[in-house]
Amino acid sequence: MYNKYRSILCLLTILAPLTAWAAGDFYDQSVLYTLELTFEQMDWWQQLEANYASKENILADLTVDGVVYSDVGVRFRGNTSYITTENTLKAPFNIEIDYVNEDQRLMGYKTLNLINAAEDPTFMREVLYSNTCRQQIPSAKGNFIKLVINGENWGVYANIQQINAELIKDWFPSNDGTRWRAQGIGGGDGGGTGGGNRPPPGNQGPQTPPVNPTQPAQPGGGTEGGGVGDGSAALTWLGDDPNIYEAVYELKNSKLDEPWTGLIQACDVLNNMPLDELTTELDTVLNMDRALWLCAFEIIFHDDDGYVHKRGSDYCLYYEPETERLHLIQYDGNSCMRSANNNWSLFYRADDANVPIMNRLLAIPTYRQRYLAHVRTVLDFYLTEERLYPMIDAYQALIEEEVTLDEKKLESTAEFFTGVDELKDFIQIRRSTLLTQEEVNVPTSAILSVNQTVTQEEDGQSLALAVEVGNTVPVAMVQLYLADTPYGPFVANEMTQESETVYRITLPIHAPGTVLRYYVEATAENASGTITYSPPGAEYDVYTYIVSYGQAENTPIVINELMAKNESTLTDPQGQYNDWLELYNRSEQTVDISGMYLSDKPENPLKWQFPEGTTMEAGTYLLVWADEDSGDQGLHANFKLSSDGETVWLYDTDENGNLLLDSVVFSALQQDQSAGRLPDGQGNFQVLVNPTPLATNQSQQK
Numbered sequence: 001m002y003n004k005y006r007s008i009l010c011l012l013t014i015l016a017p018l019t020a021w022a023a024g025d026f027y028d029q030s031v032l033y034t035l036e037l038t039f040e041q042m043d044w045w046q047q048l049e050a051n052y053a054s055k056e057n058i059l060a061d062l063t064v065d066g067v068v069y070s071d072v073g074v075r076f077r078g079n080t081s082y083i084t085t086e087n088t089l090k091a092p093f094n095i096e097i098d099y100v101n102e103d104q105r106l107m108g109y110k111t112l113n114l115i116n117a118a119e120d121p122t123f124m125r126e127v128l129y130s131n132t133c134r135q136q137i138p139s140a141k142g143n144f145i146k147l148v149i150n151g152e153n154w155g156v157y158a159n160i161q162q163i164n165a166e167l168i169k170d171w172f173p174s175n176d177g178t179r180w181r182a183q184g185i186g187g188g189d190g191g192g193t194g195g196g197n198r199p200p201p202g203n204q205g206p207q208t209p210p211v212n213p214t215q216p217a218q219p220g221g222g223t224e225g226g227g228v229g230d231g232s233a234a235l236t237w238l239g240d241d242p243n244i245y246e247a248v249y250e251l252k253n254s255k256l257d258e259p260w261t262g263l264i265q266a267c268d269v270l271n272n273m274p275l276d277e278l279t280t281e282l283d284t285v286l287n288m289d290r291a292l293w294l295c296a297f298e299i300i301f302h303d304d305d306g307y308v309h310k311r312g313s314d315y316c317l318y319y320e321p322e323t324e325r326l327h328l329i330q331y332d333g334n335s336c337m338r339s340a341n342n343n344w345s346l347f348y349r350a351d352d353a354n355v356p357i358m359n360r361l362l363a364i365p366t367y368r369q370r371y372l373a374h375v376r377t378v379l380d381f382y383l384t385e386e387r388l389y390p391m392i393d394a395y396q397a398l399i400e401e402e403v404t405l406d407e408k409k410l411e412s413t414a415e416f417f418t419g420v421d422e423l424k425d426f427i428q429i430r431r432s433t434l435l436t437q438e439e440v441n442v443p444t445s446a447i448l449s450v451n452q453t454v455t456q457e458e459d460g461q462s463l464a465l466a467v468e469v470g471n472t473v474p475v476a477m478v479q480l481y482l483a484d485t486p487y488g489p490f491v492a493n494e495m496t497q498e499s500e501t502v503y504r505i506t507l508p509i510h511a512p513g514t515v516l517r518y519y520v521e522a523t524a525e526n527a528s529g530t531i532t533y534s535p536p537g538a539e540y541d542v543y544t545y546i547v548s549y550g551q552a553e554n555t556p557i558v559i560n561e562l563m564a565k566n567e568s569t570l571t572d573p574q575g576q577y578n579d580w581l582e583l584y585n586r587s588e589q590t591v592d593i594s595g596m597y598l599s600d601k602p603e604n605p606l607k608w609q610f611p612e613g614t615t616m617e618a619g620t621y622l623l624v625w626a627d628e629d630s631g632d633q634g635l636h637a638n639f640k641l642s643s644d645g646e647t648v649w650l651y652d653t654d655e656n657g658n659l660l661l662d663s664v665v666f667s668a669l670q671q672d673q674s675a676g677r678l679p680d681g682q683g684n685f686q687v688l689v690n691p692t693p694l695a696t697n698q699s700q701q702k
Helices: 044-050 125-133 165-171 242-246 261-272 275-284 288-300 356-361 365-382 385-405 413-435
Strands: 032-038 058-064 067-076 093-096 111-115 142-149 152-161 178-182 249-254 315-320 325-329 447-457 460-469 475-483 491-494 502-506 515-524 531-534 543-546 557-563 579-585 597-599 621-626 645-651 660-667 674-678 684-687
Touching: 032 385, 044 058, 044 067, 125 142, 125 152, 125 288, 125 385, 142 385, 152 385, 165 325, 178 261, 242 249, 242 261, 261 275, 261 315, 261 325, 261 356, 275 288, 275 356, 288 325, 288 356, 288 365, 356 365, 365 385, 365 413, 365 531, 385 413, 447 515, 447 531, 447 543, 460 475, 460 515, 557 645, 557 660, 660 674, 660 684
Parallel strands: 032 142
Antiparallel strands: 032 058, 058 067, 067 093, 093 111, 111 152, 142 152, 178 249, 178 315, 315 325, 447 460, 460 502, 475 491, 475 515, 515 531, 515 543, 557 579, 557 674, 579 621, 597 645, 645 660, 674 684
């Protein structure tokens, strides 16, 4: 599963094939879930058609793995994928799990997008592309499902994660900012101008082709073929009036009093700042590196529905209040990797002022070389037969039988198999084509190793870093990019050359709990000034070091037991089955634990604090509900436990220097299975035969 920050000095290899999300996740790529929708309305299909333009849901029950989710909201979704397939029953669906019951979730998710894979006989393109982009930039999870409606097989769908609070929390510190969809021409998801003439279920005979009503362009939209806009929603400068931006950016969610300020400020700096000043200002208002990664993926994978090709349509934006920066999010990848389209240059739209990220940033030598470094990483690690062919083969094995049985699919079974071959051809041909481009083949310097030495000081720790570079391509400069928070922009620090191949820097003392993130940039001594990064996936894959707190020699309070998938064992005071962990006072005295901290994140050790007045008598147990329900009765931490296993820490109070009192590492736990110390208070953590919340752990081992 996705981790927001990489472990200490450990490079997460990007050579390994993409694996499934955590077992039990609804977007597990190795599982084909069956979704059974049951409508009580006899005219449910006609209601869905009538509601297409208004996006109004109708009620249904959804069953997954025998669990019934009552009163979910269902509507048709999509724009082109809906309108261009009006003579079929293979409509794309949006399902709101929480439509009536706001607390109802399907494996943690509240909204589903079932994609009908229009113009993609493989069903794979968006799943493959989104999951690949996800290795570097914010993008949706994706897998496949089988849909059954009122007992009738509706076939295979691509299941693409909704861009909503769940996704934002995967990638950002909070969901407290502002999120937009850059809608460009044609508006947002699922809008439109009418329901069309889809054949009703059970009547699949020849239909009179519908006359599609003319779709008015959104304000600022152009008319270039394929829905390409004029750049109004491509972060171009539209002036200071928020009303103009409202016409081309669809505001999805905001918790800010002035939601448009950050977007307008980023557009102002990006477009109006002189190029020779842009490198000092842009990254304070826009995540420049993430924007370059997004453009590299879109161009290399030939994404027809995205920021670059459509000049600002079909991508999303998030304003992060913690850093006051704007971030681009990949969205809508169903029109990528088509074998007929291998002609885009790596500098596609760089001469187009209506696409300022390409036009303005690639005119700056350091940004151009950063972009090219990312291009080389994508070509080396992502657009490769070694990485993508096994994924395609696994996807095919998973869905092939159901695709064959799918009588409602938009294209034939033969086209499914042909499409798989064409998808592989694209990967091979596109990679070969791009590798011949001149600026890709310029020699780059090699970063051979990055080593750190930690020195313990009275008020924290300092890091000394040594970087070894190769001498085949001489190096002009080595810089360390450093951030001293779990998120936010990096600051460049030039390293001192110690010898021909070794560069060093010593960082100042940082206080315990500080999250240091860093990466290394080597600039070659050649005419191009080519750039190399370590890790090559920077600024997302980076080195991370957390300045540690001291450790208490002895503590009366320990973490004694926990459960990460509580389905029927114990309810909290509100009657809900939630994750829990148990503390134990192994001393002979009452202990005041007010102000102590629990955390499940190494980058945020002081994550949840025990409230004032929390005490534990000698030999007693205390339950903390790990459910993020801080307002409920009882002790409710602001995090949940992962049933796939993780680490939990207990830290002392601020007055006591936040010493580490206890930590436990637990492995994957099944439903209603707990792990605990044997014997109580001192033994190692292990899976227990029976959970024992607020009681002595059983001695038998499983």
